[in-house]
Amino acid sequence: MLTIEHLSAAYGKRMALSDICMEARAGEIVGVMGSNGAGKSSLLHAISGTLAPAQGRVLLNGADLSRVSVDARARQIAVAPQSSHLPGAFTVGEVVLMGRTPHLPFLGAESAHDYEIVNAALTRTATEALAERRIGELSGGEQQRVLIARALAQITGDAGAQPCVLLLDEATAHLDMKHQAAIWELVRQLARSGLIVIAALHDLNLAAQYADRLALLSGGRLLACDRPSQVLTPEWLRRTYDISTTVISHPLYGTPLVALTAEGEPKCNRDL
Amino acid sequence: MSLGEIVGALRMRRKTARATPPPWAMANKARPRILIIAMALGVVAIALLSTGVGSVFIPPLTVAKILLSHLPLTQVQVGAPSTFEVILFDIRLPRVALVALTGAALATSGTAYQGLFRNPLADPYLIGVAAGAGLGAIGAIALRTTNAPSISAFLVPLASFIGALATVALVYQLGRIGRTTPTTTLILAGVAVGSLATALSTFILLRLGQQMVHVMAFLLGGYSAAGWEAVVAVAPFTFIGFALMYLYARPLNLLLFDEEQARHLGVNVGRVKLVIIVAATLTTAGAVAFSGLIGFVGLVVPHAARLVIGPDHRRLLPLAALGGAGFLMLADLLARTVIAPEELPLGVVTAFVGAPFFLYLLRRARNAAFF
Numbered sequence: 001m002l003t004i005e006h007l008s009a010a011y012g013k014r015m016a017l018s019d020i021c022m023e024a025r026a027g028e029i030v031g032v033m034g035s036n037g038a039g040k041s042s043l044l045h046a047i048s049g050t051l052a053p054a055q056g057r058v059l060l061n062g063a064d065l066s067r068v069s070v071d072a073r074a075r076q077i078a079v080a081p082q083s084s085h086l087p088g089a090f091t092v093g094e095v096v097l098m099g100r101t102p103h104l105p106f107l108g109a110e111s112a113h114d115y116e117i118v119n120a121a122l123t124r125t126a127t128e129a130l131a132e133r134r135i136g137e138l139s140g141g142e143q144q145r146v147l148i149a150r151a152l153a154q155i156t157g158d159a160g161a162q163p164c165v166l167l168l169d170e171a172t173a174h175l176d177m178k179h180q181a182a183i184w185e186l187v188r189q190l191a192r193s194g195l196i197v198i199a200a201l202h203d204l205n206l207a208a209q210y211a212d213r214l215a216l217l218s219g220g221r222l223l224a225c226d227r228p229s230q231v232l233t234p235e236w237l238r239r240t241y242d243i244s245t246t247v248i249s250h251p252l253y254g255t256p257l258v259a260l261t262a263e264g265e266p267k268c269n270r271d272l
Numbered sequence: 273m274s275l276g277e278i279v280g281a282l283r284m285r286r287k288t289a290r291a292t293p294p295p296w297a298m299a300n301k302a303r304p305r306i307l308i309i310a311m312a313l314g315v316v317a318i319a320l321l322s323t324g325v326g327s328v329f330i331p332p333l334t335v336a337k338i339l340l341s342h343l344p345l346t347q348v349q350v351g352a353p354s355t356f357e358v359i360l361f362d363i364r365l366p367r368v369a370l371v372a373l374t375g376a377a378l379a380t381s382g383t384a385y386q387g388l389f390r391n392p393l394a395d396p397y398l399i400g401v402a403a404g405a406g407l408g409a410i411g412a413i414a415l416r417t418t419n420a421p422s423i424s425a426f427l428v429p430l431a432s433f434i435g436a437l438a439t440v441a442l443v444y445q446l447g448r449i450g451r452t453t454p455t456t457t458l459i460l461a462g463v464a465v466g467s468l469a470t471a472l473s474t475f476i477l478l479r480l481g482q483q484m485v486h487v488m489a490f491l492l493g494g495y496s497a498a499g500w501e502a503v504v505a506v507a508p509f510t511f512i513g514f515a516l517m518y519l520y521a522r523p524l525n526l527l528l529f530d531e532e533q534a535r536h537l538g539v540n541v542g543r544v545k546l547v548i549i550v551a552a553t554l555t556t557a558g559a560v561a562f563s564g565l566i567g568f569v570g571l572v573v574p575h576a577a578r579l580v581i582g583p584d585h586r587r588l589l590p591l592a593a594l595g596g597a598g599f600l601m602l603a604d605l606l607a608r609t610v611i612a613p614e615e616l617p618l619g620v621v622t623a624f625v626g627a628p629f630f631l632y633l634l635r636r637a638r639n640a641a642f643f
Contacts, residue, residue: 050535074538081536087390087528089583093296098526102538107519115294131296154537 001025002047002165002196006056009046016042016051017220024213026163029187029197030225031211033204035241038217040200044167047198049073061162074102077165078151082173083143088136092146095135096121099153114153121152125186141179144171148186155195166190168199172206184210204258208232208250216240232256304587307580311594315601319372322601323364325609330356330364366500370562371604371618372597373503375569377510377559379596380589381552382570383577384517387524387585388548389458392633395570396556398459400443400466401436405553405560407469407476408435414476429505432561436553439465444549502562509558514593516551520544521585528583566600566619568626573599575633 007020017039024030032040045051047058049065058065065073078099086095099121100114122128125145130138135146148171155164168187172180180203188210191197201207207214208228215225218240224231237245237258244261320332330338334352338360378396385394385401396402412431443465447458517524523544526534531541559566577592600618603625607616 048536050532070535070540071538074536077536079533079536081533085530085533087583089578090525090528091296093294094584097297098537101522101526104522110293110297112293115297119294131294 001059001061001163002198003059004047004056005059007046007053007058008055009042009051009053011042011051015220017046019056020222022215022222022225024165024196024198026194026196027191028212029191029199029210031207031214031228032198032200032217033202033207033214033240034217038240039220040217041169042220043215043217044079044169044198044200047165048077048079048167060165071102074154075157075164076155076162077167078154079167079169080144080147080151080171081169082171083140083147084174086135086143088134090135091131092127092133092135092138092149093118093122093131095146096127096131096149096153099150102154103157117156118149118153121149121156124152124190125149139179141175141182144175144179144183145186147171148183148190152190163194163196165196165198168197168201170200170202173202180206204232204237208255208257209253228256232258304581304584304591308587308590308594311591311598315372315594315598318598318601318605319368322368322371322605323360325605326359326364327613328356328359330360335360366503368601368604369503370506371600373506373510374559374563374566375573375596375598375600376593377506377513377555377596378566378569379573379577379592379599380514380517381555381559383574383585383589383592384524384548384552385570386574387528388545388552390528390530391459392575393459393571395574396552396560397466397565397567397570399462400439400464400469401462401553401556402560402565403466403469403473404439405432405436405557406565407439407473408432408557409561410473410476411435414480429509429558429561433509433554433557435469436557436560437550439469440549440553506558506562509554509561513551513555513558514589516547516554518586518589520547520551521589524548524585525583564619566622568622568630569596569600572626572629572633576629 002024004020004022007017008015009017020043022030032043034040042051046053047065049070053066060068060076065077068076090098096118097110097114100110100117103114104110119128122131125148127142127145127149130142130146135143138146148166151166155166157164166187171187172183175183184206187197187199191212199211201211211228213226214228214231216223216231216236216239223239224236232247233256234245234247237243237247246259246261247256248259249255250257317332320335324330324332324335330352334356338352338357381401382395385396385399386392388394389399396405408431409428412428416427443458443461446461446465449457523534523539526537526539527541527544534544535541556570573596574588574592577588577595581587581591600622603621604618607618607621610616610621
């Protein structure tokens, strides 16, 4: 269980988050949504520890994360970033093995145990066939899988450990639809196996389909945090993004489907 | 990390020692080892050749025999004129040793700067460190020549280190924007501060008047005055700097992604950056203090090493050290022989070899990953 209590944070004088209260349970995917600058990344940074809270606290399984060492925190919380800053000459195996860093002593080498964990992470993300390839040669979708594998290797701990957190920062924003869907299917599997997944994302329809709950942020404040069917409504979307939308129901799944609508006179090429 | 954690980790390591890595890791372990051993043998061969060549030629085998006969517990019949020993120990060896140390120092600090700043162009010269070190060294040399040699020889590398460190600090402060240090601003600041340091050095040089010739030779990388004193003064800078860089090789690998990812993987980014910068600056300063400004070694050798052994600093740093030593010894050999009995400045030779190779790298880099 991840609990965020009255969290406020700032970059210098600029307030990034104010008075956020929410929680996320093991097994669920919580989508974090909002327009650019609304505080999505800041929230992820506050959870991952790269942005120190000014007020309030973040608790993982009851432990205040600001009192946990950097290593211990990294063993429980992993981030799969966008695959934009990758030193392309490392092999996939080497990159995933780097996920074991917080488990290794300062000068220690990787043990057989670490290699087992890396192999398991490669298998779960269907990247074991890529292990000897250089990461720079892979497609965006494959790179994203490798980064998720690294995150898995990072938070795989000793048996009986408490649920860990996987943070996704716009992980699929640059992928095509097929690869987006594949990554999200993988993320859902991982969540169901007991991870707490928190994902910043832009695509409303992906959010509707894959997130269990959605946190709507605007100006650093949490507007709402609820199931997609509750918050993906024209009214909430106007308050979050300042847009007009029509929301219909997915013909197969019944989840919300969001379409933009124009203000006033229709401007689309309806008459063509 | 607490003591308990360390003990626990060590205990776990002992239990799981003799790990058999999976195939994907094996392929990446055997080859680097062979490469490093081969390069080490190559460096020894170059050193033997390099110490043998000069106005009096001593065959490499004889050099090896003379060296072995000086090791304790060995009984090697040399059968060579005793003047060879004098030439070897008093003239050739200190020079070759100093050249090797300088090459290793410049190559490893270049490797570290490139990794740290995630910029394939970062080398001791481009970010102004070498110019700052040069300014420090020239200041100290000026002080020595005007105030008689009462000041220790160790003052030169020390002043060089202070100059280099001040330059790095200044460049880093100027290049910083908020919490980040974009490479472009860093390089621009480096070029600007470096130019200023060079201008100040030139000013001091001109004020020196008659003594200027010595310092000019120094600036172009002259080794004629190399003795054991210089080797002893440089060695600690090179070895301590290298040891620090090597200890932080793994976190340096993670910094190749970006600082945020490194932080998320539990790396204390601030400490790693500080240690790497101080270590790389230390090795640069030591090299510049006694060898002057020798360009391209810190740029070309790391890239060449990266091409053959990959981006992992745990293997890259040792290979770059050996490669830098070998490369500079060869360059020095050329410098001594091409227009003998005159000598070319070492910096001229490295530029002749380094610049074309660097251009080749630039062309190649368009469709290949640097790191």
